[in-house]
Amino acid sequence: MDTDLVAALDIGGTKIAGALVDCEGALLVRAQRPTPARDGAEAVMRAVADVLAELRASSSWGRARTVGIGSAGPVDASAGTVSPVNVPAWRGFPLVDRVAAATGGLPVVLVGDGVAMTAAEHWLGAARGYDNALCLVVSTGVGGGLVLGGKLHPGPTGNAGHIGHICVDLDGDVCPCGARGCVERIASGPNIARRALDAGWIPGPDGDSTAAAVAASARAGDPMAIASYARAAQALAAGIAATATLAEIDIAVIGGGVAGAGEVLFEPLRRSLRDYATLSFVRHLTVAPAVMGTDAGLVGAAAAAWASQEKGAGAPTPQAAALR
Template sequence: MTSTGTAPAPAGLVAALDIGGTKIAGALVDDEGRIRLRARRATPAAEDGGNVMAAVAEVLDDLRSSPLWAEVRGVGIGSAGPVDRAAGAVSPVNIPGWRGYPLRERVGERVGGLPVELIGDGAAIAAAEHWVGAARGSSDALCMVVSTGVGGGLVLGGRVRQGSTGNAGHIGHISVDLDGDPCPCGARGCVEGLARGPAIARRALENGWRPDPGADASAVAVAAAARAGHPAAVASFARAGRALAASIAAVAALVEIEVAVIGGGVAGAGEVLFAPLREALPQYATLSFTRGLRVVPALTGPDAGLIGAAAAALGRLEA
């Protein structure tokens, strides 16, 4: 029988899965958040749901083949969403073959009845940063990932707050431009459409930036151009920073966070992103209880999803 999220695994090792549209990562993680063993497969996101699950099974089988598996006491899954915690199901926007897919049950079958915890990838990021990252010691925090999409999770009162379905903190779909471009979610002007990596690259291209011959037109390349002072590249990151500032300020006004932690590939641009974000934030965080809000880079990097999934399996989300 698989778990519904109430019984933490005993201290020791847990298995963690981080499932997204491009990769399925797995790890064995100890009760101090240290990764002891890794496995990985590409996500066959364009294929049917059975083939995606087969890739998950291969990752689990790699972990199970280790002698360390004998110490594993539970499994945590951080998945792209939306997720349905109660049903243990997932419907990732970027994995069309999974709609209402019973992921917790399928993983439970694969691991011989060990308890399995399922959380959304935003909650996993929040759990990781609150446990061992930049939000450690903070009672109230927003933890974000800015990459090919924009997602996040909330820590309130010292606990990761997932919401009734497991999707709380999904900041990427706060609208910051009421007359903005349509978003695949159905709304307009979502922060994801302004701050995600492909949007930054598209805006720079539209305004005259061009990648070097043979290079990709990526946000990484735009960041390099911005550091060199290219005006279209600088302006594109400034626009993304303002969009993020507006959304972060909205969250702060609603739930009184003290810190916003930002990770993901776009955040890897460093001050190219953080400088305009911090400059714009006081224009939006104007209320007395939001003015002290700090914005800091994440510390758990690409392992955030794995560490957060492990935190769920160890019962740390309720700590």
Template structure:
């Protein structure tokens, strides 16, 4: 059994996940995002308390943590943009100090988009694929890479942060400090903002969301269709760039914006044919994510499982080298 935590701006979830990737027990508490560092840490502790009260807690052999970022996996710290109280917060150290976390279990930290990538590679749309890019397209845009059949989080855990690569050198300034970033065109927020600027309006009493824009696009509204086409074009440019650099075979798209279905995927595939022009990237396939609500938890468990497997392989190699 593997324990998993998924920390975001609205909820802190925990789960026990078995060897097949099945969530066998799940708990969730609201994130006190605007409260103190101490209150945030105590909420994480409360989720661990609830998990440790289950009869199978004694079978836990690894613990993974998926967190909104930025993260620093080398330092074991997190600085989530939407949790102001946590800046360089030593999350791994805090979790390890919980009295119910067994000695010898070192928590594995990864960003939420990298966790989604781990989950999709283990059980989802990237299963069996050696080279893949997995993206979360929601309020923000994030991602992660699988290369050579293994998750590649990078030295600080932020590899695949594709939402903040530029697809327009003269584009609008981004909150990250860059210009023309993918997130400024492809996120749910960007889709709704562009549609409104083009003259689209939601139904009376409704909020201008990407989901509302998608509904209008399915009804044939040209302004809504244009907003999704613009998003799809930015995503296609980013995916084609990644494929050209890294020979990605599959791009998996998840997150709230992907729930628009073919409203997003049809123009995305069309634009990708134009951007992925070189012979070795023309065959790149775009797939919708297979896992939804629990992708972060399953991905965190997958990372903990992989560490355990790697440790076992290391022991075996050492024994072989010693003639054991």
């Protein structure tokens, strides 16, 4: 087939990555630039354009027929705009139109980064084979996405499943989003570290005060580090259980840097989930670590592009049908 690839973009506050991806999820050509997040809107767009130009220089570019974008959010897929919290210059930035222009008018599909990760894990990762799934990215923030009835469910604006801003503490701290007691305000990496420090946890000789360092202390038995991760796990469990109760999901897949803590996070999470997922139809809920790693954004953006392409076509490919 002459047109059997999609182009994928993964746009975050640190890097802008691109790839040409085939219908089995293989990344055939890659390009990447740092995100000039503190520069102006056009500087960031130039970095995107440079990534696309590198992909277009490949002899395989002519086989691409759709572009999928997974972007840090909020995104508005209905308007084709993005307003990433970690890219201050982009507020209501018309990314879809600009990428379409930079690729010679190819169709463009936009989803949030949590939805992209979900698409990747459902296509090729830990949620494969599950018809109803919640996938979470727990890192600097907490994002997520949903698969319902075997289909990716991004919602009208591409933000459905954004579990980080479910309230799990009615009188909790004010979140940067403006609400109180959000999952993100309790379970994100910076907040795990903040809470441990506030409780008297002391970093090691290297001065590392990140959530990863807190996790290392928890493994060594530090009670304040253990308590901070237990509180994060409790917040995640409450949010997951609420989602499962509403949507009857079968599995919750957790990725992102905080998930790298392993059983320091997953053991108290499973324990807390038993306290919140109590109804008969959610007790079976499985919790698993994500497996797609740093390529999840690109694979997920490609998955969204393949699904969109199949939706507008006639007979679906087996790969695209698995994404619907």
